[in-house]
Amino acid sequence: MLLGAEILVKCLEKEGVEVIFGYPGGAVLEIYDALVKSECIKHILVRHEQGAAHEASGYARASGKVGVCLATSGPGATNLVTGIATAYMDSIPLVVITGQVPTSMVGTDAFQEVDITGITDPITKYNYLVKDPRQLPRIVKEAFHIARSGRPGPVVIDIPRDVSASLLEYEACDHIELRGYKPNVNGHAGQIKQVVQLLMDAKRPLICAGGGVISAGAGQELTKLAEILNVPVVSTMMGLGAIPGDHPLALGMLGTYGVARANLAVSRCDLFVALGMRFDDRVTGNTAKFAPGAKIVHIDIDPAEIGKNVRVDIPLVGDLKIVLNQLAGRLVSKENAVWWEEIASFPPIFGEDQGENPEITVPEIMKAINELAPDNIIFTTDVGQHQIWAAQLLKVKKPRTFISSGGLGTMGYGIPAAVGAQVACPGHTVLVITGDGSFQMGMPELGTALEQDLPLKVLILNNQSLGMVKQLQDHYCGGRYAAVHFKKNPDFHYLAKAYGALALKITRREEIGEKVSEFLRHPGLAVLEVIVTAKDNVYPMVLAGCGLAEMIGRE
Amino acid sequence: MRHTLAVLVENHPGVLSRVAGLFARRGYNIESLVVGETEDKTVSRITLVVEGDEKVIEQVSKQLNKQVDVIKVNDITNEETVERQLLLLKVAADPPVRQEIMQIVEIFRCRIVDIGRRSLIIEATGDEEKIQAIIKSLQPFGIQELVRTGKVAMVRGQK
Numbered sequence: 001m002l003l004g005a006e007i008l009v010k011c012l013e014k015e016g017v018e019v020i021f022g023y024p025g026g027a028v029l030e031i032y033d034a035l036v037k038s039e040c041i042k043h044i045l046v047r048h049e050q051g052a053a054h055e056a057s058g059y060a061r062a063s064g065k066v067g068v069c070l071a072t073s074g075p076g077a078t079n080l081v082t083g084i085a086t087a088y089m090d091s092i093p094l095v096v097i098t099g100q101v102p103t104s105m106v107g108t109d110a111f112q113e114v115d116i117t118g119i120t121d122p123i124t125k126y127n128y129l130v131k132d133p134r135q136l137p138r139i140v141k142e143a144f145h146i147a148r149s150g151r152p153g154p155v156v157i158d159i160p161r162d163v164s165a166s167l168l169e170y171e172a173c174d175h176i177e178l179r180g181y182k183p184n185v186n187g188h189a190g191q192i193k194q195v196v197q198l199l200m201d202a203k204r205p206l207i208c209a210g211g212g213v214i215s216a217g218a219g220q221e222l223t224k225l226a227e228i229l230n231v232p233v234v235s236t237m238m239g240l241g242a243i244p245g246d247h248p249l250a251l252g253m254l255g256t257y258g259v260a261r262a263n264l265a266v267s268r269c270d271l272f273v274a275l276g277m278r279f280d281d282r283v284t285g286n287t288a289k290f291a292p293g294a295k296i297v298h299i300d301i302d303p304a305e306i307g308k309n310v311r312v313d314i315p316l317v318g319d320l321k322i323v324l325n326q327l328a329g330r331l332v333s334k335e336n337a338v339w340w341e342e343i344a345s346f347p348p349i350f351g352e353d354q355g356e357n358p359e360i361t362v363p364e365i366m367k368a369i370n371e372l373a374p375d376n377i378i379f380t381t382d383v384g385q386h387q388i389w390a391a392q393l394l395k396v397k398k399p400r401t402f403i404s405s406g407g408l409g410t411m412g413y414g415i416p417a418a419v420g421a422q423v424a425c426p427g428h429t430v431l432v433i434t435g436d437g438s439f440q441m442g443m444p445e446l447g448t449a450l451e452q453d454l455p456l457k458v459l460i461l462n463n464q465s466l467g468m469v470k471q472l473q474d475h476y477c478g479g480r481y482a483a484v485h486f487k488k489n490p491d492f493h494y495l496a497k498a499y500g501a502l503a504l505k506i507t508r509r510e511e512i513g514e515k516v517s518e519f520l521r522h523p524g525l526a527v528l529e530v531i532v533t534a535k536d537n538v539y540p541m542v543l544a545g546c547g548l549a550e551m552i553g554r555e
Numbered sequence: 556m557r558h559t560l561a562v563l564v565e566n567h568p569g570v571l572s573r574v575a576g577l578f579a580r581r582g583y584n585i586e587s588l589v590v591g592e593t594e595d596k597t598v599s600r601i602t603l604v605v606e607g608d609e610k611v612i613e614q615v616s617k618q619l620n621k622q623v624d625v626i627k628v629n630d631i632t633n634e635e636t637v638e639r640q641l642l643l644l645k646v647a648a649d650p651p652v653r654q655e656i657m658q659i660v661e662i663f664r665c666r667i668v669d670i671g672r673r674s675l676i677i678e679a680t681g682d683e684e685k686i687q688a689i690i691k692s693l694q695p696f697g698i699q700e701l702v703r704t705g706k707v708a709m710v711r712g713q714k
Binding site: 117118121125126180181303308 | 564
């Protein structure tokens with residue numbers, strides 16, 4: 001006989017779980033008691049449950065495995081919500097385990113009771129409230145299957161305390177029967193044929209790589225296909241790294257903060273092949289003006305994304321790794337020379353042209369990172385101007401090395417995501433790019449990094465303000481600033497010291513090369529604060545209601 | 556345009572709230588929703604009447620199909636179907652008008668299921684048109700209470 005909690009741990013081991021990010025509490029006492037006895041699973045104690053969800057998400061994104069996090073009932077569970085929503089928007093596979101009050105007390109507003117399956121219904125791929133401990137093996141097996149297959153996403157398993165504490169015989173579950181859930185992975189032959197025809201006939205074809213390319217592990221297939229056809233490739237923020245950022249075919253990120261040549265290519269192409277993306281409004285701008293002269297092919301594992309936001313000429317449902325191979329086998333190499341001449345005539349990336357600025361600007365720092373970063377670098381970012389500059393300017397060379405909250409835009413993601421990524425990839429240099437605003441939302445997880453001896457590199461681009469909101473106020477509020485300037489910030493130098501980190505600071509341009517280099521090479525936890533100008537905005541930018549071709553630049 | 560969707564779902568607790576929640580948060584309008592067990596006890600059938608153009612209905616179907624608990628979605632709007640709603644209606648029926656009401660009941664082939672001193676409860680089944688017609692005919696007598704189900708529908712013949 002085993003406890004429900006012990007059966008849970010056994011099932012997690014069977015799924016190959018190596019790490020759980022969690023925070024204990026009354027409703028998960030039995031689960032923790034069983035977990036400490038596990039020889040296969042390492043538990044990482046976080047500082048706030050939101051950090052646990054983000055860490056599981058960073059772990060999943062860096063490793064390609066399912067991330068697992070654990071929290072107690074009530075506030076423990078609700079603190080996970082932002083992390084679950086973040087993972088849901090970016091299709092990240094998570095299994096989230098929460099404690100619940102005993103089944104007999106469910107529905108009585110008991111101490112630390114919250115209806116977490118109800119709360120997370122809109123932000124999970126699926127969720128379970130376990131009412132019978134005999135169901136645990138089946139539920140855990142299904143949860144991992146649902147989280148990682150098809151379009152990945154978070155799955156919540158809510159476990160009442162009496163379920164964890166009940167004694168029963170363990171009966172393994174080796175078979176899943178989900179008749180309502182059978183993702184299509186093979187592309188439809190007729191549609192494949194049409195896409196091939198369009199790719200061969202197009203004069204100005206363009207491929208757009210979304211996060212789906214990365215989650216399908218289809219980066220190489222994409223690059224190969226693009227090379228056969230000599231087709232330019234733009235990326236969404238989630239798709240950065242699908243094709244190496246320094247590849248001659250890579251044009252960079254498209255979107256309302258995309259780079260100019262990517263947006264111009266979208267606006268002038270005659271065929272837009274969307275791979276594993278969902279046409280978010282930050283990608284399309286005004287959808288009526290999106291790729292106006294182009295036929296649109298949309299290839300995605302999730303049929304519900306096709307035709308949701310933009311009109312699609314050829315829909316193709318399938319797993320990108322399989323579909324891209326199906327396509328590549330039927331294509332003949334092309335030059336697209338005239339198209340490339342036209343692309344070469346596009347203006348350079350607006351953001352790079354800083355002009356004269358007496359103060360340090362973020363693009364200068366990004367340039368230094370491109371020069372000094374080791375090959376095994378993994379970037380995580382927070383949310384704001386720094387995130388856009390990073391996405392526009394960093395050379396992301398491999399899949400799963402640019403980890404950022406794309407869909408939900410969650411501030412406070414960068415540090416915990418880096419903790420998860422570093423746990424997944426111990427030998428890599430994990431660099432967090434953050435601002436002074438976002439840093440203060442994710443800061444508690446430096447405690448986790450300290451405790452776990454994780455040598456994160458935390459780059460704080462300090463402009464003493466919430467730059468992205470300020471930029472929006474410049475454009476939409478006539479430059480009237482509200483609540484965007486921090487009149488007082490803590491001394492990040494001492495904060496870094498308090499967490500046992502190497503604390504570096506750059507205030508003058510001459511220090512950039514040397515200090516960035518020292519920072520990236522430091523063997524342990526390091527925090528580098530750079531005092532940057534508060535006056536700069538991120539460009540190009542597409543204002544609300546405008547098409548991508550109508551982007552505005554620095555005045 | 557109005558569409559009728561026949562949705563087969565797992566007969567689990569929580570499925571209905573998932574489906575209803577999906578409609579609410581995606582901004583789709585449900586006109587009626589009926590749910591009940593089918594010939595297979597592990598499967599429930601939800602009959603949904605939804606208002607929307609082709610694009611909306613396509614999204615509704617896709618979003619429904621995406622739900623793990625949804626086994627099959629059929630748009631039966633353009634199929635030959637048998638449709639029924641159930642109506643219970645309490646109408647004021649003082650002795651002088653009772654006879655007239657009973658004649659109406661006869662014409663529509665509905666049934667009187669309860670007789671009170673001053674009112675009658677009438678039970679009727681039929682498609683939307685018939686139900687509307689009955690309500691309209693009884694309106695002048697004073698409808699005291701009215702309750703009706705949404706529509707259930709079944710495709711004719713073939714299978």
